[in-house]
Amino acid sequence: MMTDSEILKIHNALKTGSLSCSDLIAGKIGAIQKSSNNTANFLLEEMALKMASAVDNKIKKGEEIGVLEGVPFGLKDVYMLQGFNASGSSRFLKNYISPYTATAIKKLLDAGAIPLVKENCDCFGHGSTSENTFFGPVKNALDENLVAGGSSGGSAVNVAKGFTAFSIGGDTGGSIRQPAAFNRVYGLKPTYGRISRFGLMAYASSTDCVGPIARSLEDIRIITNVMSGKDSGDSTTIDSVPISDSIFYEEAADNEFCLGYYKSFIENENIEEKIKRDFYDMIGKIRKKGIEVKELEFFDTNVLVSTYYVLAMAETASNLARLDGTSYGERLVGEGIKDDYAFTRSENFTDETKRRIVGGTQVLSHGYSEGIYKKAKILLREIQSKFQSDFSEVNLIISPVTPNSTPQIGESLKDPLLMYLSDAYTVGFSLGGLPTLTCPFGQGIQLTAGKNKEALILKFANYLKSII
Amino acid sequence: MSKIMPLEVLSGIKGARPSQSIDELFDVVSKASSHDSTDMPVRIDEGNINVTVEKLRDDVIIESTNQEKDLIKRNFPREKNGFLVVSKVVER
Numbered sequence A: 001m002m003t004d005s006e007i008l009k010i011h012n013a014l015k016t017g018s019l020s021c022s023d024l025i026a027g028k029i030g031a032i033q034k035s036s037n038n039t040a041n042f043l044l045e046e047m048a049l050k051m052a053s054a055v056d057n058k059i060k061k062g063e064e065i066g067v068l069e070g071v072p073f074g075l076k077d078v079y080m081l082q083g084f085n086a087s088g089s090s091r092f093l094k095n096y097i098s099p100y101t102a103t104a105i106k107k108l109l110d111a112g113a114i115p116l117v118k119e120n121c122d123c124f125g126h127g128s129t130s131e132n133t134f135f136g137p138v139k140n141a142l143d144e145n146l147v148a149g150g151s152s153g154g155s156a157v158n159v160a161k162g163f164t165a166f167s168i169g170g171d172t173g174g175s176i177r178q179p180a181a182f183n184r185v186y187g188l189k190p191t192y193g194r195i196s197r198f199g200l201m202a203y204a205s206s207t208d209c210v211g212p213i214a215r216s217l218e219d220i221r222i223i224t225n226v227m228s229g230k231d232s233g234d235s236t237t238i239d240s241v242p243i244s245d246s247i248f249y250e251e252a253a254d255n256e257f258c259l260g261y262y263k264s265f266i267e268n269e270n271i272e273e274k275i276k277r278d279f280y281d282m283i284g285k286i287r288k289k290g291i292e293v294k295e296l297e298f299f300d301t302n303v304l305v306s307t308y309y310v311l312a313m314a315e316t317a318s319n320l321a322r323l324d325g326t327s328y329g330e331r332l333v334g335e336g337i338k339d340d341y342a343f344t345r346s347e348n349f350t351d352e353t354k355r356r357i358v359g360g361t362q363v364l365s366h367g368y369s370e371g372i373y374k375k376a377k378i379l380l381r382e383i384q385s386k387f388q389s390d391f392s393e394v395n396l397i398i399s400p401v402t403p404n405s406t407p408q409i410g411e412s413l414k415d416p417l418l419m420y421l422s423d424a425y426t427v428g429f430s431l432g433g434l435p436t437l438t439c440p441f442g443q444g445i446q447l448t449a450g451k452n453k454e455a456l457i458l459k460f461a462n463y464l465k466s467i468i
Numbered sequence B: 001m002s003k004i005m006p007l008e009v010l011s012g013i014k015g016a017r018p019s020q021s022i023d024e025l026f027d028v029v030s031k032a033s034s035h036d037s038t039d040m041p042v043r044i045d046e047g048n049i050n051v052t053v054e055k056l057r058d059d060v061i062i063e064s065t066n067q068e069k070d071l072i073k074r075n076f077p078r079e080k081n082g083f084l085v086v087s088k089v090v091e092r
Helices: A006-016 A021-034 A045-060 A103-110 A153-161 A177-182 A217-227 A273-288 A301-322 A337-348 A351-363 A369-390 A416-421 A427-432 A454-467 B007-011 B020-031 B066-074
Strands: A040-043 A072-076 A114-119 A166-171 A186-189 A209-214 A258-262 A292-296 A396-400 A436-439 A445-448
Touching: A006 A021, A006 A045, A006 A217, A021 A040, A021 A045, A021 A072, A021 A114, A045 A114, A072 A153, A103 A114, A103 A166, A103 A217, A114 A153, A153 A166, A153 A177, A153 A209, A166 A177, A166 A186, A166 A217, A177 A186, A177 A436, A186 A217, A186 A454, A209 A217, A217 A454, A258 A273, A273 A292, A273 A396, A273 A454, A301 A351, A301 A369, A301 A416, A301 A427, A301 B020, A351 A369, A351 B007, A351 B020, A369 A427, A369 B020, A396 A454, A416 B020, A427 A445, A436 A454, A445 A454
Parallel strands: A072 A114, A072 A166, A258 A292, A258 A396
Antiparallel strands: A040 A114, A166 A209, A186 A209, A186 A436, A396 A445, A436 A445
C-alpha cells in the first residue's frame, strides 16, 4: 500500500474506528473557517456533517465502506452542485444556485466522498493568480504574501494546507498545474475528454478539462479513475481504461521511459536562472539512471501563448454571451433590453473578464477573423501535428511549470501581458489536449505524454520521486 | 448607416475598446510563420477533438425534475406578484 495516500489513510482510520467521520469533517471545516488563506467562497457544512453522520452509522452497524466514503473534498466554485451556490467567483453569479450537479462531482458523491467547500478561484477561470475574484485574493499555502496561482488557487491551497483530502480544479490553459506548482502539490490535467465537462462553467470549451489536485500520486490515480468515462452530457468525452495501482509497484522495463524536453522553453531569456538550473539538474539525475532525454525543437513560447489566448478569448466571448441577466444572475435595469444587457455586463464583469470578452469579440469580427482567428487555428493544427511527431520519438515530455517563481500578491494585476506570458509552459499542452501532471519537485515539474497515457505519466512520476 | 457594428455593441460592454496587451498577442499570431494551409482537411483522428455526427447524442427532450424547475425559477433575477419580469422589449 502507498503510505502517502491521504484517501487510504482516512479510509483505514474510519474502518478501524480510530477516527469518526463527523469529527473529521467538523475539524476540516473548522480549519477552513479559521484560515486566513481565503480559499472558501461557500462552505457546505450542513450537508457535509449530515453525510458524515450517515457514514459513522454505517460503520457502527459493521457495514463495508468504499474507499472514498467519508473522504472530504473541495470543488472549485465553477462546478454545479444541485441546491448550492455556483458563483464562478463572480459578482454576476454571486447568488446563483446550481439547478443540477456536474457529472464528475456526481460520480464522487456516488462513491461516498463528502464535499466541504466551493473554492475561491479566478472569476470564470480568467486569471493565473486567483486575484481576479469577487471574494478577494487567495493567499498561497506556503507564504501568504504570495499568490496562490490560478485559476484553481483555492483548490490547490486547500489541498496543500490539508483542509481537503483532495480538490477538483478546472484547467483550460494551466489552471490546475500552475497553482499545484505554486503550492507544492500534485495536479493533473487529464487527456481532453477523459472526464466529462458537463456542469463545469465553460471558459474555453475546446481546452476546458476537469482534474484532481492531491498530495499523492495514488490519490490522483484513485480520483481520476472515479471521474473518468463517457457521458451523454458531453459529446467530447472518450472511453478510457482505468489506471491500475500496479504501476506504483512493478519494476520499469528497460527503455520503458524515453524523455524529451523543449529547448525553446529552457534556452529562453524569460526563464529565471534558478528554475533553469534546477531543471538541468533534474535532467542530469534522470540521465544518470540510464534514461535517454532528448532535446526537442518546439514553437516559440510567445507563439504558444498568443495562439492559446486568441482561441480562448474567442471561445469565452461566445460562452459568456449567455450572461446578460435575462434568466439568471444579477440584472441591472436601464431604459430597455439593450440598455439592460449593457449595464448588466459592464457593471458585473471584472476588468480582466471584460478584456477577454472584448478581445474575443474583436478577434471574431470583420477585419480580424481572417488574419488572426483563422491564423491561430492554423497554428493550432501545426502545434497538434508537432506533438504527434514528437511522441513518435519520445514517450514523455518533461518541462518546468512556469518560467518564474511565485509572484507577490498585487504584482501581476498591473501587467496583464506579463500574466499571460507566465502561462508559456502550460498552454501548449492544453492546445494539444494532452495529459499533463504537475509534480511538486522543486519549483514544480510537468510531465506530459500522448493522449490517454495517464498511467505512464504517474508511473514515471513515482519513479522520479524515488531518484530526486 | 455603417454595416460594421462597433465593439461596444458586439460585446455588450459599455466603452469597450481594444487593449494594448491583447493587440500584442494578435501581433504575434499574425507574424508567426506557418506552413499549414486553410485548405488542409480537418483530421478526425486521435489528434483532433472534433466529434463526428454519428457520435452526437440523440436529440431527445429530457424532462427536468421538479427540484431543477424550482431552482431555475429561484435563479430568475426579478419577480413581481408571482410573475417573472423580463426586460422591456417594446420601444416607443
